[in-house]
Amino acid sequence: xxxxxxxASGALAGRRVRLNAAEPVRVGRLGRADIVISQDEQLAxxxxxxxxxxxxxxxxxxxRRGTQVDGKEIAEATLGxxxxxxxxxxxxxxxxxxDDVRTGLPPGLPRPAPSAALVTARAGxxxxxxxxxxxxxxxxxxxxxxxxxxxxxxxxDEHRSLFxxxxxxxxxxxxxxxxxxEKGSELLPVLVxxxxxESWGVYLTSPxxxxxxRQRLRRSLIVRDEETGxxxxxxxxxxxxxxxxxxxxxxxxxxxxxxxxxxxxxxxGETSEPLSIRADVARS
Numbered sequence: 356x357x358x359x360x361x362x363a364s365g366a367l368a369g370r371r372v373r374l375n376a377a378e379p380v381r382v383g384r385l386g387r388a389d390i391v392i393s394q395d396e397q398l399a400x401x402x403x404x405x406x407x408x409x410x411x412x413x414x415x416x417x418x419r420r421g422t423q424v425d426g427k428e429i430a431e432a433t434l435g436x437x438x439x440x441x442x443x444x445x446x447x448x449x450x451x452x453x454d455d456v457r458t459g460l461p462p463g464l465p466r467p468a469p470s471a472a473l474v475t476a477r478a479g480x481x482x483x484x485x486x487x488x489x490x491x492x493x494x495x496x497x498x499x500x501x502x503x504x505x506x507x508x509x510x511x512d513e514h515r516s517l518f519x520x521x522x523x524x525x526x527x528x529x530x531x532x533x534x535x536x537e538k539g540s541e542l543l544p545v546l547v548x549x550x551x552x553e554s555w556g557v558y559l560t561s562p563x564x565x566x567x568x569r570q571r572l573r574r575s576l577i578v579r580d581e582e583t584g585x586x587x588x589x590x591x592x593x594x595x596x597x598x599x600x601x602x603x604x605x606x607x608x609x610x611x612x613x614x615x616x617x618x619x620x621x622x623x624g625e626t627s628e629p630l631s632i633r634a635d636v637a638r639s
Contacts, residue, residue, distance in 0.1 A: 357454055358407040359511060363439075363446040366394040369515035369565060374407035379415075382442065397443030405434075405449075412449060414440065452509045455541070473552050476627035481547045483629050489560035489618050491536045492568060493546060494592035496556050498529035503555060507532055510542040513565055517573055517592075531556070531592045533572060535565045552627040557594050560618040571616040594622040598630060 358374040360382075372390060374380055382390045383401035392398055399418035406413050412434040416422040423441040424432045434440075436451040469477070484491060494517070497504045504527070507514050514534040516523045523530060536543050546555065561568045578589045590596045591612065597620065601609070613619075613634045620632040 356409070356451060357511075358412050359450045359452065360390075360405060361448040361450060362390070362392070363448045365392060365445040367392055367445075369513050371511060371513060373511055374405065374412065376407055376409045379404040379406035381417075382447070383417075384443075392443075392445055395443040395445050398445065399443075402442045403440070405440075412438075412451065418442070450508060469552070473627055476623075476629070477547055477551045480551050480621075480623070480627075480629045481544055483631075484543060484547065484558055484621060487560050487621070489562055491543070492559050492561060492565070493534045493536060493543075494531055494556045494559065494572065495534060495546065495550070496531050496554075496590075496592055497527070499550075499553065499555050501528065502549070503532075504528060506542060506545060507534065510534075510540075512536055512540055512542050515565065515569055517569065517576060519573070531590075533565060533569050551623055554593060554595055554623070556592050557597055557620055557622040559620045561616050562618070563616045568616050571614040574614075575612050597622055597632075598624060601632060 360372045360374060360380065362368055362370045367390070370390075372380055380390065381388045381401045381404045382392070382398075383403075384393055384395060384398040385391065385400040388401050397420065399420065402418045402420075403414055403416050403422045406415075413431065414422070414424065414429070414434055415431045416429060420443070421428050423429070424434065425439055434449050436449065438449040440447040440449065495503050495507070497507075512534050514532050516527065516530040516532055518526050518530045534542070550556070559568075572591075575589055575591050577586050579586055591600070604612075618634050622630050622632075624630045
């Protein structure tokens with residue numbers, strides 16, 4: 356089992372820290388903390404500390420303004436999976452999950468066994484994605500299956516919805532999520548082996564942090580029809596949409612999607628073969 360502390364709101368929303376059994380993690384506003392959220396002026400320099408011994412998670416409040424766990428003010432508390440922590444103006448979520456992101460999750464809907472061609476395509480896609488020279492991200496569509504959101508919540512990989520504010524909360528189960536996939540990510544092979552060929556999403560590379568990549572992608576969620584002037588929702592994270600739309604894009608449209616942040620996309624083709632879109636080609 357492992358314990359993950361998620362920052363659920365504020366400037367560091369989407370960040371997660373795996374708790375180490377060796378020492379507690381301190382959260383606060385100044386550098387003495389392990390997780391520093393300087394933008395939250397309501398936090399104490401060290402607001403609370405949280406410890407995990409491999410079986411039990413405990414939180415100790417170290418502030419004058421108090422810390423809430425599941426809506427109750429506490430001085431110290433033993434936490435279970437799903438505990439909601441509020442300190443200052445920032446919300447945190449504790450997840451206690453199995454080491455393998457798939458363990459303990461409900462099984463996906465029964466599906467026919469993948470064809471030999473799809474198995475081969477998935478193996479090729481996984482190899483291509485794992486060997487990308489730039490840091491790898493995925494944009495996955497939680498509306499495709501509830502399993503996607505369950506996998507994200509059980510993983511250690513940083514992720515955030517592309518939707519913001521109230522829309523993000525209301526649409527959490529149907530939102531597109533940006534995921535930063537670290538080298539050796541346990542989540543990547545699961546996403547590919549379950550979702551490649553099922554239109555779960557697309558992959559991209561970028562040297563920029565998740566926050567900057569997310570800002571760039573959010574600009575493409577709404578586009579304006581050049582003929583009618585109407586604002587339209589653009590599902591660019593659906594490989595069926597992107598692979599048809601991209602060849603018809605003007606250079607300006609491609610530049611608006613990629614910006615300076617995105618180096619390229621990798622997505623499934625019509626027969627599940629990996630397709631690559633490179634920024635250096637699109638910008639030339």
